[in-house]
Amino acid sequence: MDDATLSSLKAAFAASPDNGPLLALLLRAHLTRGEVPAARELLGTRAPEHLPEQDRHVGAQVLLASGEARRALLFCQGSTAEQALWAARAHLALEELDAARASYQRAVTANTTLEDMDLRARLFARVVEPQPSRGGPRLKVISNDDTTAEDVARAVAPPLPPLTFADVGGLDEVKRQVTRRIIQPFQKPSLFERFRRKAGGGILLYGPPGCGKTLLARATAGECKAQFFNVVISDVLDMYIGESERKLHALFEKARQSTPSVLFFDELEALAAKRQYSREASSGKLVSQFLTEMDGFAQTNSGVLVLGATNTPWAIDPAFRRPGRFDRTFFVPPPDAPARRDILQLALKGRPQEANLDLDFIVQRTQGFSGADLSHVVETASDLAIERSLDAGTESPLRDEDLKAALREVKPTVLEWLTTARNYARYANEGGQYDEVLSFLQAHGKS
Structure with missing residues (x-):
């Protein structure tokens, strides 16, 4: 002034x-x-x-x-x-x-x-009294002779809040299959023992990135009321010969001691790639160790569910596909219209928003979007609402125009994967392993 x-x-x-x-x-x-x-x-x-x-x-x-x-x-x-x-x-x-x-x-x-x-x-600052140093700095020497409990703890990501299928939008058919084949053996052990069917085993989830494989794995563990071990692949792999195999064995041992438990390997191809394409003998040894642990020859794997997720199932060694290992394979596709609505509602839950947002408009224009893409639409719209709130000096809820503006900015990310998968489903579909992908492509006119 x-x-x-x-x-x-x-x-x-x-x-x-x-x-x-x-x-x-x-x-x-x-x-x-x-x-x-x-x-x-x-x-x-x-x-x-x-x-x-x-x-x-x-x-x-x-x-x-x-x-x-x-x-x-x-x-x-x-x-x-x-x-x-x-x-x-x-x-x-x-x-x-x-x-x-x-x-x-x-x-x-x-x-x-x-x-x-x-x-x-x-x-809210805290005052911390410094402790007097005694004897100067101390060096910690790490030995590679054996895998310690600390190594195992480091190879498992910090625990996350438990989830259930209610927290996963869509994927109704996959949820039904997982419930019938995985969760019920944990919930009704006596019935399954009568038929000599044990809880646990191996499940492979594959599909485009961002479509809910990791979320589904966490929800499966939550539905089973099982301890969930999310394995950090980078902490399993080790430059020293034999260390990766030792860490992998220690992880399975921890899971066997904590039954019922779920061992989840995201980006599975990093540990289970086809051996004939590996240039290093150590990679082949790691795959062999993984196969041995899944077979459970030395100790039973009853009560241990091994979940693997990958975007490139064609890169997994075929030995993992035989019965007793990853014998159940589920395709996790991009969400259909009802699933997209569920995902949007879950993503919007708890955010300030106007009543009766026109989600039908967004659902109709997001075919081919992954769950992560849809969440990104909501995040981008939230950024616009936050910017408007800061300009106005008061909280402004999410509006239809925010979602529509975000939709113009966010693009689907699964098209490249679908193009690659179509080629494998057409020309490398030995044993019908990619029949689900072919059915999805034909149903959506992408074959």
């Missing part, structure tokens, strides 16, 4: 000193110009009631900048989110941390655009 405008407004205020909105405008102008003493002089001894409630936090801001934190709290007694935020700053200045934290949480809950990471860091 320039000097002439400011002088005119101050003259108008002198003529009507009870004009609360004009007082708030002048206080903001002085604060913007860095003129805190002028703003404090203008506020004088006026009570909070001289300002409209939505502007009383401006009075608190002036007083806090003037070092009067206790009096600033008088202007923060209302119900607005801005008052709660400035109350948090005033309490912090008075070293009243509990009250400051409560006020900050109340402000951010009411209006997420008021979140202030610097203020949060000051409110």
Whole structure:
């Protein structure tokens, strides 16, 4: 605000000193110009009631900048989110941390655009007393003679919250097959023992990237009420001869000791690639070790379910496909229309959104989108809503135009995979292993 405008407004205020909105405008102008003493002089001894409630936090801001934190709290007694935020700053200045934290949480809950990471860091910082060093630095020597429990723990990703099939959109046929062949043997062990069928075994999930293979594996473990071990492939592979095989054996041993359990290998081709194409003998030995562990000759694998997921099933060594290993193979296709609606609803769940979003419009225009692509549409739309909220200074929910704008930006990512899979399904379909892919391509006119 320039000097002439400011002088005119101050003259108008002198003529009507009870004009609360004009007082708030002048206080903001002085604060913007860095003129805190002028703003404090203008506020004088006026009570909070001289300002409209939505502007009383401006009075608190002036007083806090003037070092009067206790009096600033008088202007923060209302119900607005801005008052709660400035109350948090005033309490912090008075070293009243509990009250400051409560006020900050109340402000951010009411209006997420008021979140202030610097203020949060000051409110919730922890003071750690440094421990005196004894004897100087100590070196840790790692031996490669054996695989320790720490090696096994490192090869398993940190546990994630359990999921169920309700958290996985679509894939109804795959869920039905998994329930019948995998989950029920865990839930009805006596019946299956009568027919000499054991719980566990091996399942291979394959399909385009982003279509829910990993999510389905986690949900399967949740439905089985089994311990889930998500194997980190990069931590299994080791540069030292024999170490990769030893780690793989240790992982299976841990799973056998924790039954019922699920061992999940994502990007399975990294450990189970075709041996005839391997240039290194160590790769062939790792595949042989994997096959031996799955056969369970030394120890039974009863109660251990081995789940593998891959985008390139044609790269897996055929020895893994025989009965007793990955004898059950499920194709996880891109979602159909009902599944796309389910995925969109799951992705939108818990986000601020307008009522009755036109999801039919999005569903009809996303054929060939993976589940990850659909989630990306929602994430992109959320970015637009967040940007609008920050511009407006208040939370603005997701709108139809956000989803439509995101749809113009996000492109499907499964088309390249489908082109490659079509060639294998046509010309390398030994034993009908890719019949499900052919059926999908024919049903969607991509054959």
